[in-house]
Amino acid sequence: MENSNLALRQSTEDSRASVWASGHGYLFLFLGFFADVLVVAAAFYSAYWLRFHFYPLLRLIPPPKGLISPWSDYAALLPTVILIWMAILIFGVKIHQDPPIPTEDNIVLILSGTFKATVMVLALSFLSKRYSDSRLLLLMTAPVAAGYLTLESWLLNELWFKALMLFGGQEKILVIGDGVLTDSLIKRIERLRRFLVIQGKELSRDKILNLAKEKEIRQVLWTQASLSQEELTNLAESLELNGIRLHLVPSLLEIKMGELQVSESLGVPTFYFKHGSLSGENFVTKRIFDIIFSLSICVLGFVPFMIIAFLIKLDSRGPIFFRQKRYGLHGQFFYAFKFRTMVQDAESKVEQVQEANPAGAFFKIKNDPRITRVGKFLRRFSVDEFPQFLNVLMGDMSVVGPRPLALRDLDRLKKDFGPAYKKRLSVVPGVTGLWQVSGRSDLSNEQSFALDTFYIEHWSLGLDLRIILRTIPVVLIGKGAY
Numbered sequence: 001m002e003n004s005n006l007a008l009r010q011s012t013e014d015s016r017a018s019v020w021a022s023g024h025g026y027l028f029l030f031l032g033f034f035a036d037v038l039v040v041a042a043a044f045y046s047a048y049w050l051r052f053h054f055y056p057l058l059r060l061i062p063p064p065k066g067l068i069s070p071w072s073d074y075a076a077l078l079p080t081v082i083l084i085w086m087a088i089l090i091f092g093v094k095i096h097q098d099p100p101i102p103t104e105d106n107i108v109l110i111l112s113g114t115f116k117a118t119v120m121v122l123a124l125s126f127l128s129k130r131y132s133d134s135r136l137l138l139l140m141t142a143p144v145a146a147g148y149l150t151l152e153s154w155l156l157n158e159l160w161f162k163a164l165m166l167f168g169g170q171e172k173i174l175v176i177g178d179g180v181l182t183d184s185l186i187k188r189i190e191r192l193r194r195f196l197v198i199q200g201k202e203l204s205r206d207k208i209l210n211l212a213k214e215k216e217i218r219q220v221l222w223t224q225a226s227l228s229q230e231e232l233t234n235l236a237e238s239l240e241l242n243g244i245r246l247h248l249v250p251s252l253l254e255i256k257m258g259e260l261q262v263s264e265s266l267g268v269p270t271f272y273f274k275h276g277s278l279s280g281e282n283f284v285t286k287r288i289f290d291i292i293f294s295l296s297i298c299v300l301g302f303v304p305f306m307i308i309a310f311l312i313k314l315d316s317r318g319p320i321f322f323r324q325k326r327y328g329l330h331g332q333f334f335y336a337f338k339f340r341t342m343v344q345d346a347e348s349k350v351e352q353v354q355e356a357n358p359a360g361a362f363f364k365i366k367n368d369p370r371i372t373r374v375g376k377f378l379r380r381f382s383v384d385e386f387p388q389f390l391n392v393l394m395g396d397m398s399v400v401g402p403r404p405l406a407l408r409d410l411d412r413l414k415k416d417f418g419p420a421y422k423k424r425l426s427v428v429p430g431v432t433g434l435w436q437v438s439g440r441s442d443l444s445n446e447q448s449f450a451l452d453t454f455y456i457e458h459w460s461l462g463l464d465l466r467i468i469l470r471t472i473p474v475v476l477i478g479k480g481a482y
Contacts, residue, residue, distance in 0.1 A: 028160050032096035033086070035152050040085045041078060043145035048074050050144075051137040061136065069134065081121055085145070088117040095153065099194045103154045104469065108462040110149045118142040161193050170196040172215055176203055177223030180450055185223060195219075205235050212244050221247045285461060290399050293468075294392040301386060308339060308383065315374040318344035321387055326404035329428045334396040336404050337387035341375025382475045388431045400464040401430025402452040417449055424449070427456050437470040 050057060052068045063069070089095050093113040095106055122138055164170065173195045175186055182199070189195050198215060200208070208220065220239060222232070236246040309320045322340040325333055371379065378384040391397040397404060402424050405413065413421040435451040455463070 026098075028100070028156065028163075029096050029098060031159075032152075032156055033090060035156065036086060036089055036095075036149070037082055039148045039152050040082050040145060043148050044074070044078055044081055044141050045071070046144045046148075047137050047140040050140055051134055063134065074137070077125075080124070081141075084120050084124070085113075085117045088120065089113045089149075092116060095149070096156075099192055100153075100157050100160050102191050103150065103157055104466050105462045106153045107150055107465060108460070110146055110153065114142045114146045114149070117145075164194065170194065171219070172196045172198060172217045173219045173221060174208070174212060174215070174217045175199045175221045175223065176201075176208065177221075178202075180454075182223045184454065185221070189221075205231075205238055208235070209238060209242060212239070212242065217244065219245050219247065282459065286398060286459075286464070287395075289461065289464070290392050293399050294389040297386070297389045298393070305386065308378070311374050312340055312372075316343060316372045325407055326429070327407065327410060327425060328396050328404060329425070331425045334391070334404075336397070337390050339375075339378055339384040339387060341372060341378050341384045342370040343372060385431055392431065396428075398428040398430045400432055400455075400467050401427055402433050402455065403436070404429035413449075416445055420449075420453070423456055424452055427459075432467060432471045434467060437467055437474050 048071060052058070052063065093109045093116070095109045095113060100106075118139065118141065121141075122135065125135075125138060171194060173189065175182060175189070175197055177185075177199075178201050186197050186199060189197055198211075198217065200211065203211070211217070212220065222235075232246075232248065239246045312320050318340055320340060322338045322342070323335040324338070326336045328334045375384070388397055389399075392399055405424070410421075413424070433452065434455040435448040438447075438451055455467075
């Protein structure tokens with residue numbers, strides 16, 4: 001009877017919390033819509049000002065016949081622009097969700113939305129035969145709007161979180177489990193900021209119930225496969241009687257961290273694995289991003305790269321660049337470029353150094369005697385890797401991905417990880433990757449391989465952007481680089 005009353009009381013509290021959460025969510029969706037209208041209008045006016053009143057741009061690209069269009073010519077177009085942008089942002093890419101997704105994830109949706117909306121506006125301008133409209137102005141609206149929308153997303157996220165803490169507080173969730181999978185799930189949950197995660201290892205039913213009551217936990221996530229179906233059913237019923245919901249992660253995820261999909265094609269709900277995400281349109285999207293990003297790096301870094309080349313020649317004999325044969329996509333060979341950081345005959349001394357410093361796959365040691373003075377600096381801040389953006393432009397590498405495998409490391413990889421090594425060769429290797437921003441050479445071979453596998457099976461453009469952003473402080477600090 002006591003349990004029934006407790007369950008009823010907690011069910012009532014859950015209903016109230018659900019009503020508040022729903023109202024809270026609708027309020028912020030409305031605020032997001034209203035803010036989007038203001039941001040798009042501001043971006044359109046900013047693009048107008050930059051095009052016709054920003055002197056450096058006017059001088060570089062003067063308007064046809066030197067005519068500066070008044071704002072009134074574009075004010076009439078503004079409602080249509082806002083309507084198109086709102087349709088794309090709200091219904092097309094859905095940049096506002098409940099709960100809101102982290103800003104770094106939302107950037108991908110924002111960029112996608114700005115591209116689609118700009119194409120639509122340009123097409124409409126052409127079809128309506130408004131040839132007097134500045135195409136440059138319409139194009140400039142996209143990057144300005146992307147910047148404004150990113151700032152808006154961050155501000156709304158912060159406001160949402162403060163309102164959550166003020167009126168409702170974070171909901172406590174107990175995560176039962178241990179290992180790479182559990183740690184990954186906890187990080188995903190914590191990034192939403194809606195939940196306060198409490199982690200437990202292997203706990204009995206009574207300990208889970210006592211802990212849930214003590215900490216006022218309403219949800220439990222079970223990530224382990226140590227209980228039988230009958231034991232899990234009993235646990236779920238016990239929790240349900242106390243107003244606590246049990247979530248289960250299929251045990252297959254403990255064996256293989258694939259992307260799990262739900263299907264009802266067999267007439268009943270079933271799970272299936274989507275083995276990797278880098279195929280079809282995802283591959284094309286990633287390739288387009290690689291080309292744009294690498295071209296930008298090559299243009300912006302031209303002068304610093306010339307200075308580095310001069311210092312390398314000044315420091316030691318040998319070529320500026322070092323070419324090494326590496327395994328690429330599906331085990332195809334290619335030559336990876338790097339700034340030379342070792343003495344000229346370094347390759348002939350590999351076996352000698354390996355004998356003195358035995359290691360598994362991904363061979364790399366501290367204080368390698370073959371490294372030059374300039375090379376030590378270049379390696380510490382990973383500057384030696386920058387010529388690999390040329391490999392990206394050639395299609396041999398990607399900006400983000402598992403590091404290209406040296407020929408000498410393949411046998412060790414097979415020995416250490418068995419047939420699973422083939423997955424690492426199933427994608428284009430990258431200049432930076434998940435394990436490079438998670439500890440670099442300080443990680444064990446098992447940790448590095450697990451992170452590479454996780455990246456392959458969970459790829460998204462958002463994940464690539466997060467890795468690139470995390471690469472910057474890692475490179476500046478230089479920890480784990482040698």
